[in-house]
Amino acid sequence: MSKKKILTVIGARPQIIKAAAISRAIAEHFADELTEILVHTGQHYDQNMSEVFFEELGIPKPNYNLAVGSGTHGHMTAAMISGLEDIILKEKPNAVVIYGDTNSTIAAAIAAAKIHVAVVHIEAGLRSFNKAMPEELNRIAADHMSTLLFVPTAAGMKNLAKEGFDLNIKAEAKIDAPNVYHCGDIMYDNSLYFAKMNAGRRSILADLDLEDSPYILSTIHRDSNTDDPRALQQIFEALLQLIDQTNMQVVLPLHPRTTAKMKHLLKEDFQEKISSNQQLIICPPAGFLDMIALEQNAQLIITDSGGVQKEAYFFQKPCVILREQTEWIEVVESGAAILCGADQEKIINAVHELLNKSIQTDASIFGDGQAARFICEKIISDLPC
Numbered sequence: 117m118s119k120k121k122i123l124t125v126i127g128a129r130p131q132i133i134k135a136a137a138i139s140r141a142i143a144e145h146f147a148d149e150l151t152e153i154l155v156h157t158g159q160h161y162d163q164n165m166s167e168v169f170f171e172e173l174g175i176p177k178p179n180y181n182l183a184v185g186s187g188t189h190g191h192m193t194a195a196m197i198s199g200l201e202d203i204i205l206k207e208k209p210n211a212v213v214i215y216g217d218t219n220s221t222i223a224a225a226i227a228a229a230k231i232h233v234a235v236v237h238i239e240a241g242l243r244s245f246n247k248a249m250p251e252e253l254n255r256i257a258a259d260h261m262s263t264l265l266f267v268p269t270a271a272g273m274k275n276l277a278k279e280g281f282d283l284n285i286k287a288e289a290k291i292d293a294p295n296v297y298h299c300g301d302i303m304y305d306n307s308l309y310f311a312k313m314n315a316g317r318r319s320i321l322a323d324l325d326l327e328d329s330p331y332i333l334s335t336i337h338r339d340s341n342t343d344d345p346r347a348l349q350q351i352f353e354a355l356l357q358l359i360d361q362t363n364m365q366v367v368l369p370l371h372p373r374t375t376a377k378m379k380h381l382l383k384e385d386f387q388e389k390i391s392s393n394q395q396l397i398i399c400p401p402a403g404f405l406d407m408i409a410l411e412q413n414a415q416l417i418i419t420d421s422g423g424v425q426k427e428a429y430f431f432q433k434p435c436v437i438l439r440e441q442t443e444w445i446e447v448v449e450s451g452a453a454i455l456c457g458a459d460q461e462k463i464i465n466a467v468h469e470l471l472n473k474s475i476q477t478d479a480s481i482f483g484d485g486q487a488a489r490f491i492c493e494k495i496i497s498d499l500p501c
């Protein structure tokens with residue numbers, strides 16, 4: 117069998133982390149069958165939003181970087197499509213691999229599918245049923261342009277069946293007859309792998325003086341929270357109130373989007389209240405290994421991140437989700453997480469409820485930690501040379 121070439125497109129922080137699982141599986145098991153070309157769109161570009169992950173997770177340096185940077189949805193996506201088309205035409209890969217639901221995901225799907233290159237969508241099938249989210253539009257469109265769809269959860273499989281996808285596996289997948297696989301979550305692969313590698317890592321806890329004190333970990337970056345002054349204010353009011361009520365510190369590695377929006381949207385005296393609170397530790401975005409250590413040692417996690425709510429579940433931590441819906445409904449159905457939107461009262465009540473009960477988690481619903489290996493096997497077997 118001749119070696120297949122895949123072109124992997126990454127751009128946003130979680131995609132860089134996800135790509136580590138596939139790059140690792142190729143290096144360990146499929147080096148004779150798969151060559152990977154890595155393209156970074158440049159959607160995320162700060163050192164702590166991009167480069168740090170290549171260094172610490174052993175991801176090969178990107179072969180190309182489009183350096184698209186920040187902008188409106190249309191500008192970013194258009195610049196990515198144009199740059200990616202040139203690279204796909206030059207590299208002639210057997211498939212373009214995309215992750216999740218960002219603007220980099222949809223740009224790569226459009227660029228590849230329009231010139232008849234197979235799209236492999238990892239993290240397919242997820243739905244929030246809220247089309248006000250840019251991510252919902254991106255993921256629906258990307259799924260419908262894909263030839264191989266790798267679905268992390270049973271709920272994702274049901275979503276695709278409802279949208280008319282034929283779940284029977286064909287010998288050769290095509291864009292009009294795609295193959296859909298329930299394969300588990302590559303982020304579960306990564307969490308198991310890097311948590312093991314990370315065992316005992318506590319330097320971030322020492323640096324933030326957290327070793328002997330219980331704390332809540334929080335992340336905020338979803339546009340529905342950062343771009344609406346009322347939502348942003350309610351979330352920070354809740355965090356400050358929780359510090360008073362629980363006497364726990366809150367650690368907030370802050371996404372650059374949120375840092376920028378806080379300056380513009382929050383009143384100056386409220387910004388002062390936030391920055392002067394010694395118990396609210398606002399720090400720059402963390403590397404993934406530090407993030408795992410922060411998650412594993414937290415009492416509870418408050419987040420609007422898709423990835424972080426799942427990692428809370430993997431590490432058996434209760435989680436308050438700062439959204440009205442989630443694509444990862446299993447974590448809510450288990451009782452380990454509660455959806456609160458940006459409602460101050462709901463957030464506070466949910467934290468107290470979760471701190472006062474023991475939660476049950478079953479990470480096997482996210483697979484066996486070998487999803488990346490399965491995906492590589494199917495890319496090799498299901499796509500023409």
Ligand code: UD1
Binds near residue numbers: 219
């Ligand atoms: C993007 C994804 C979102 C994902 C998130 C992961 C889309 C539509 N959204 O949201 O699904 O959950 O990434 O983190 O693709 N910025 C910097 N430096 C950086 C990156 C961003 O300063 O390295 C700032 C800029 O002000 C930029 C803003 O963050 O305008 C938003 O960045 P953008 O990539 O547009 O969206 P995210 O909110 O990061």
Ligand code: UDP
Binds near residue numbers: 401
């Ligand atoms: N993450 C990280 N450092 C941080 C915040 C998040 O390494 O300061 C990791 C987190 O552990 C998870 C991923 O980034 O694996 C989630 O990315 P993000 O929250 O940016 O996006 P989402 O998952 O919501 O798309």
